[in-house]
Amino acid sequence: MKDVIVIGGGIIGLCAAEKLVSQGHEVTIIEKDRIAAGASYGNAAGFAFSEVMPMASYTTILQSLRWIMDPAGPFSIIPQDLPYTLNWLIRFALASRKSTFEQSLRVQAKLMQLGKTTLPQMLERTNLDKMVNTTGALYLYDTKSQYLAAQKSWRLRQKYDVEYECYQGSELHRYQPGLANNIFGGIHSPNFQLVSNPNDFCLAIHKHIQPNAVATIYHNVVGLTPKEGRVEVALQGADSLMADKVIIAAGPWSGELSRALGDNVPLTGERGYNTTLPKSALPDLTRTIFFAPHGFVIAPLADGVRVGGASEIARLDRPANYKRSDALLRKAKALVPELQLTDGEQWMGIRPTTPDTLPVIGTASRHPNVIYAFGHGHLGLTQATATAQLIYEIVSGQKRSIDPDSLSASRF
Ligand SMILES: Cc1cc2nc3c(=O)[nH]c(=O)nc-3n(C[C@H](O)[C@H](O)[C@H](O)COP(=O)(O)OP(=O)(O)OC[C@H]3O[C@@H](n4cnc5c(N)ncnc54)[C@H](O)[C@@H]3O)c2cc1C
Numbered sequence: 383m384k385d386v387i388v389i390g391g392g393i394i395g396l397c398a399a400e401k402l403v404s405q406g407h408e409v410t411i412i413e414k415d416r417i418a419a420g421a422s423y424g425n426a427a428g429f430a431f432s433e434v435m436p437m438a439s440y441t442t443i444l445q446s447l448r449w450i451m452d453p454a455g456p457f458s459i460i461p462q463d464l465p466y467t468l469n470w471l472i473r474f475a476l477a478s479r480k481s482t483f484e485q486s487l488r489v490q491a492k493l494m495q496l497g498k499t500t501l502p503q504m505l506e507r508t509n510l511d512k513m514v515n516t517t518g519a520l521y522l523y524d525t526k527s528q529y530l531a532a533q534k535s536w537r538l539r540q541k542y543d544v545e546y547e548c549y550q551g552s553e554l555h556r557y558q559p560g561l562a563n564n565i566f567g568g569i570h571s572p573n574f575q576l577v578s579n580p581n582d583f584c585l586a587i588h589k590h591i592q593p594n595a596v597a598t599i600y601h602n603v604v605g606l607t608p609k610e611g612r613v614e615v616a617l618q619g620a621d622s623l624m625a626d627k628v629i630i631a632a633g634p635w636s637g638e639l640s641r642a643l644g645d646n647v648p649l650t651g652e653r654g655y656n657t658t659l660p661k662s663a664l665p666d667l668t669r670t671i672f673f674a675p676h677g678f679v680i681a682p683l684a685d686g687v688r689v690g691g692a693s694e695i696a697r698l699d700r701p702a703n704y705k706r707s708d709a710l711l712r713k714a715k716a717l718v719p720e721l722q723l724t725d726g727e728q729w730m731g732i733r734p735t736t737p738d739t740l741p742v743i744g745t746a747s748r749h750p751n752v753i754y755a756f757g758h759g760h761l762g763l764t765q766a767t768a769t770a771q772l773i774y775e776i777v778s779g780q781k782r783s784i785d786p787d788s789l790s791a792s793r794f
Pocket of ligand 1: 389390391392393395412413415416417418419420421422423424428430601604631632633634635636653654655656690691730731732733734755756757760761764765
């Protein structure tokens with residue numbers, strides 16, 4: 383049995399803590415704000431096991447170049463922040479090369495497979511299976527050319543065990559009523575699952591581990607020092623703590639902590655926006671619908687309808703620009719005319735994203751007792767239980783389910 387400190391009370395830290403506690407380890411969570419303070423609070427609630435394609439790809443670059451022309455479009459780079467983000471952008475472009483893309487695709491698919499196995503196990507242990515539904519997701523394409531181009535990507539996904547069915551014309555509109563008439567086709571993937579509300583899910587996992595976890599401490603971690611086979615964790619304004627193992631699961635803020643340990647992981651804050659409307663805004667929506675060519679999603683939460691997406695590359699402390707949420711809402715209304723736009727709550731969250739859009743899961747290069755678990759980008763909720771499994775394997779010295787080099791910090 384080890385005593386383990388987990389830095390960060392987001393979905394990654396919580397799932398790692400839950401898995402370790404379930405295997406008899408003693409865990410302390412240190413959170414600087416509150417449980418699910420970051421992107422884990424308000425994401426689009428999807429276990430997107432259909433999303434095996436890495437974001438770092440020529441397709442994304444071409445689409446982003448089109449989107450960036452539109453000032454309210456779903457992709458934006460803040461020019462003033464380029465001194466902080468340019469290195470990441472260049473590395474993202476380099477990681478989109480065919481060879482890196484294909485390598486990332488194989489790793490991504492393995493993470494998804496592991497997630498498909500570990501999610502139900504975690505739901506059973508925590509008794510939270512009622513929070514997750516399996517109605518799948520519908521990906522929509524307004525033009526015939528977009529729809530046909532998407533087929534290629536779906537055929538490739540199929541090789542990695544992603545199932546799908548195609549719908550066109552009147553068949554699509556019968557399958558998903560309420561869409562604008564001009565939407566040409568849709569692809570339904572049953573591999574997608576939805577949690578009733580991501581914040582509630584985090585709080586429920588935390589509640590489940592509370593009686594077993596040693597403690598949850600609300601402090602800002604300001605540094606780590608490996609000492610005599612253990613690790614000292616320095617807290618702002620409080621005495622430091624010691625542990626056998628320390629897991630850095632601090633979302634986009636993990637970059638600073640890992641840099642201080644000698645690992646220069648190029649992590650960026652990729653900001654996303656959404657608006658959560660009352661349930662009555664689209665009461666009959668039963669599954670997530672994706673408007674991939676427009677960069678947003680509509681998700682039916684238990685207590686609302688969440689319209690969101692976008693990708694804004696900016697420095698971590700830049701204030702939110704909610705014009706982006708407004709633009710997404712306008713687009714959503716054009717594509718789903720029945721959607722009622724009143725009484726929405728706007729939110730911005732920061733995705734922790736690496737250039738090859740795969741997470742960093744593994745030990746620090748020079749400090750085997752510090753373990754990284756960050757950089758999940760668009761897929762942190764989806765890959766949280768797979769990450770937890772890998773963390774458990776590292777802590778308990780077991781053979782890794784996924785080749786450690788493919789997710790290591792030193793790959794950059
Ligand atoms: C609009 C949007 C939609 C998304 N939709 C989906 C989706 O449908 N499916 C999906 O899988 N993913 C989705 N994501 C991505 C997902 O939300 C993230 O990948 C995930 O939440 C990252 O979790 P995390 O625990 O790594 O980070 P976070 O949620 O950011 O948690 C990190 C925590 O660490 C704490 N912390 C930071 N620094 C310190 C420190 N020094 N000391 C102590 N505590 C610290 C923070 O306060 C925070 O609570 C979406 C993201 C956005 C923005």
